[in-house]
Amino acid sequence: MESDTLVIVSIIALLGWICWLxxxxxxxxxxxxxxxxxxxxSALDKFGSAGEFVAFLQSxxxxxxxxxxxxxxKKVIFSYSEPKEFVLSTRTK
Numbered sequence: 001m002e003s004d005t006l007v008i009v010s011i012i013a014l015l016g017w018i019c020w021l022x023x024x025x026x027x028x029x030x031x032x033x034x035x036x037x038x039x040x041x042s043a044l045d046k047f048g049s050a051g052e053f054v055a056f057l058q059s060x061x062x063x064x065x066x067x068x069x070x071x072x073x074k075k076v077i078f079s080y081s082e083p084k085e086f087v088l089s090t091r092t093k
Contacts, residue, residue: 047053 044050044053047056
């Protein structure tokens with residue numbers, strides 16, 4: 001009887017821990033996306049227009065050996081919203 005209670009409590013604790021890990025992961029990913037969006041917005045604010053920013057990003061992409069894809073400027077802007085690539089772009093100036 002006592003071991004049954006221990007098993008049930010252990011299973012409930014395990015399920016609670018798994019749920020906590022799941023929601024914590026979602027929270028971290030949400031915070032990361034918010035930071036990436038802020039980084040992209042702050043980088044966009046430093047340029048006069050979105051076209052200048054896209055041209056700058058395409059020049060970096062060309063510098064890195066990738067072909068620029070001017071089809072959708074949003075994709076170009078958000079493809080460079082990772083902090084490591086912005087650090088690279090600030091170092092190449």
